Amino acid sequence: MIPDYVFFTCDNILLAWSVYAVLLSGNLSFAQAAFMSIGCYAAGILTTQYGFPFYASIPPAMALSAIIAILFGFPALRIRGIYLILVTVGITFIVRVALENMTITGGVHGLFGMSGADQWDAVGAVILVGALLYMVSRSPLQRLLDVVREDDQVAAGLGVNLTYVKLVSFAAGAAIAALAGALYGHYLTFVRPSNFDILVSIFCALYVILGGINNMWGPAFGAAFMTLLPEFIRALQGWRPTVFGVAIIVLLLVRPDGVLPFRTLSARWGRRG
Amino acid sequence: MIQQILNGLIIGSMYALVAIGFTLVLGVLDRLNFAHTEIFMLGGFVGLVVIQAGGPLWLTLPVAFGVCGGMGLVVELVCFRRIEGDARITAALSSVAAGLIIDDLLQKVYGTDPPSLPLPGYITDAGVRFLDTHLTYLDLLIVGVTLALMLALQLFVARSRTGRAIRAVADSHVAASLLGINVRRVTQQVFFLSAALAGVAGVLYALRTDIANLQAGLTFGLKALAVMAIGGMGDVRGAVIGGLAVGVLEGLAFYWGLGGYSDLVVWIAMILVLLVRPAGLFGGGVHVRELRA
Numbered sequence: 001m002i003p004d005y006v007f008f009t010c011d012n013i014l015l016a017w018s019v020y021a022v023l024l025s026g027n028l029s030f031a032q033a034a035f036m037s038i039g040c041y042a043a044g045i046l047t048t049q050y051g052f053p054f055y056a057s058i059p060p061a062m063a064l065s066a067i068i069a070i071l072f073g074f075p076a077l078r079i080r081g082i083y084l085i086l087v088t089v090g091i092t093f094i095v096r097v098a099l100e101n102m103t104i105t106g107g108v109h110g111l112f113g114m115s116g117a118d119q120w121d122a123v124g125a126v127i128l129v130g131a132l133l134y135m136v137s138r139s140p141l142q143r144l145l146d147v148v149r150e151d152d153q154v155a156a157g158l159g160v161n162l163t164y165v166k167l168v169s170f171a172a173g174a175a176i177a178a179l180a181g182a183l184y185g186h187y188l189t190f191v192r193p194s195n196f197d198i199l200v201s202i203f204c205a206l207y208v209i210l211g212g213i214n215n216m217w218g219p220a221f222g223a224a225f226m227t228l229l230p231e232f233i234r235a236l237q238g239w240r241p242t243v244f245g246v247a248i249i250v251l252l253l254v255r256p257d258g259v260l261p262f263r264t265l266s267a268r269w270g271r272r273g
Numbered sequence: 274m275i276q277q278i279l280n281g282l283i284i285g286s287m288y289a290l291v292a293i294g295f296t297l298v299l300g301v302l303d304r305l306n307f308a309h310t311e312i313f314m315l316g317g318f319v320g321l322v323v324i325q326a327g328g329p330l331w332l333t334l335p336v337a338f339g340v341c342g343g344m345g346l347v348v349e350l351v352c353f354r355r356i357e358g359d360a361r362i363t364a365a366l367s368s369v370a371a372g373l374i375i376d377d378l379l380q381k382v383y384g385t386d387p388p389s390l391p392l393p394g395y396i397t398d399a400g401v402r403f404l405d406t407h408l409t410y411l412d413l414l415i416v417g418v419t420l421a422l423m424l425a426l427q428l429f430v431a432r433s434r435t436g437r438a439i440r441a442v443a444d445s446h447v448a449a450s451l452l453g454i455n456v457r458r459v460t461q462q463v464f465f466l467s468a469a470l471a472g473v474a475g476v477l478y479a480l481r482t483d484i485a486n487l488q489a490g491l492t493f494g495l496k497a498l499a500v501m502a503i504g505g506m507g508d509v510r511g512a513v514i515g516g517l518a519v520g521v522l523e524g525l526a527f528y529w530g531l532g533g534y535s536d537l538v539v540w541i542a543m544i545l546v547l548l549v550r551p552a553g554l555f556g557g558g559v560h561v562r563e564l565r566a
Contacts, residue, residue: 028362075544075548076544076547076548078548078551079547079548079551081361081362082305082361082362082365083502083506083547083551085305085362085365086498086499086502086543086547087543087544087547089495089498089499089540090499090540090541090543090544091540093495093536093537093540094537094540094541097533097534097536097537098537100533101533101534197491198491198495199491202369202373205366205369206366206369206370209366239377239381240377241373241374241376241377242373242374242377242378244370244373245370245371245372245373245374245377246370246374247370248366248367248369248370249351249352249367249370249371249374252356252363252366252367252370253355253356253367
């Protein structure tokens with residue numbers, strides 16, 4: 001049981017960070033289940049049918065997911081706000097139907113025989129991605145993302161290439177989701193397209209909202225909290241969506257910025273006190 | 274082929290009914306209500322309860338109208354009232370959470386297997402024939418009810434005093450409240466109407482598929498959201514035309530042997546429409562301005 005807790009907590013933290021990476025440039029994505037499934041299936045097909053070792057299958061899977069994200073995102077990221085949310089919902093459905101209809105992915109019956117991931121791989125992935133996000137949060141890139149998120153017209157006026165910044169963050173989110181997907185598939189050893197339902201996308205986005213969107217610790221907290229809480233409080237088992245829904249509504253009413261709303265401390269922030 | 278087109282029109286009229294609910298709330302209040310999909314799903318279960326209790330078939334429609342409308346008021350109170358001003362995405366997310374709760378609670382009562390609706394055969398099997406096609410009385414009922422509701426809504430918004438207040442609020446909340454319109458009450462009326470229409474659509478959908486399905490919200494309901502985006506945000510006429518068009522396209526996908534891909538039709542159509550005309554085919558007003566800003 002304990003390895004399961006560790007694995008799913010880490011995997012959900014990765015998914016929450018993948019939403020956060022997209023949110024850094026101001027877009028909320030409900031497409032993470034799609035990119036997770038792309039990563040899962042790409043890595044799974046590489047290991048089961050082409051004999052790749054597990055670790056070697058991850059980079060191509062992440063790259064494929066990022067490329068598909070760019071293909072979808074290049075036209076779509078000009079759309080904003082609620083409209084972009086609709087497009088990302090659409091991406092989740094499109095990818096799922098595609099997986100169900102392709103023969104190489106096993107269709108609705110799913111993909112078998114992956115193995116090789118354990119909970120320590122997930123922990124390692126969280127540390128790696130976390131370190132990367134932390135480096136971004138302390139780099140000038142964070143300021144660029146801040147201006148794009150807070151006011152994209154100002155950003156455009158400053159000569160920032162909005163499309164490019166949004167695309168990079170969308171693709172980075174897709175790559176992180178693909179990593180989570182590859183781990184997920186190789187831990188469960190068996191996946192079906194229905195594992196990557198729109199509900200998964202919704203949950204990933206809500207982890208981030210629960211924890212707070214202003215820093216990388218909020219999403220991690222939200223994901224860990226919502227993964228572990230129902231496991232440790234017996235009475236809540238089986239009531240996960242309800243508990244989660246109530247938590248989100250209450251939180252949005254009393255603390256709209258999330259549980260951990262502070263900014264990540266950066267060098268610049270420290271100097272200004 | 275004609276049969277598939279007719280099927281498409283019947284499914285499409287239900288899409289349109291759900292999409293009208295989305296578009297009313299979005300057009301008048303500038304809010305996206307994701308819980309709408311689950312209210313639609315709830316409608317099917319209300320129908321199930323009425324039929325299981327031995328009620329006549331016609332009774333399902335007014336009961337679903339009332340119960341789901343009431344649920345719309347609850348959603349408005351819980352998810353939307355306290356979130357003011359410009360926070361569209363916050364409000365959308367809190368309605369997503371409300372949808373999760375409705376879905377989970379219903380699942381606690383009915384389990385994950387969709388319960389089937391006991392329907393008399395004279396309505397599901399018997400029907401009229403013309404031009405090699407077969408329309409059951411149920412199909413005719415669906416089309417009749419949706420058309421009647423759409424017409425009634427159109428007259429209500431265009432002619433009645435309440436309808437005028439709704440249009441005023443859609444134009445400007447501030448100006449409407451200065452003119453003495455109770456904006457909160459209009460908001461509630463819009464939410465009630467939108468949810469009630471979704472409830473009726475939910476009953477009709479459950480009758481047509483013979484089951485009250487927990488998945489209906491996140492499949493059929495979300496597709497209706499895409500239909501709304503295709504037709505134009507806040508445009509009732511667009512929702513109707515978009516719904517019928519998408520229904521027919523899906524029917525044709527089945528006819529051409531692409532049934533497995535029929536779920537793709539609506540999403541691809543939505544993405545293409547949003548790329549070419551971001552406000553939707555018939556959209557206008559505030560949403561165009563917002564997108565161009």
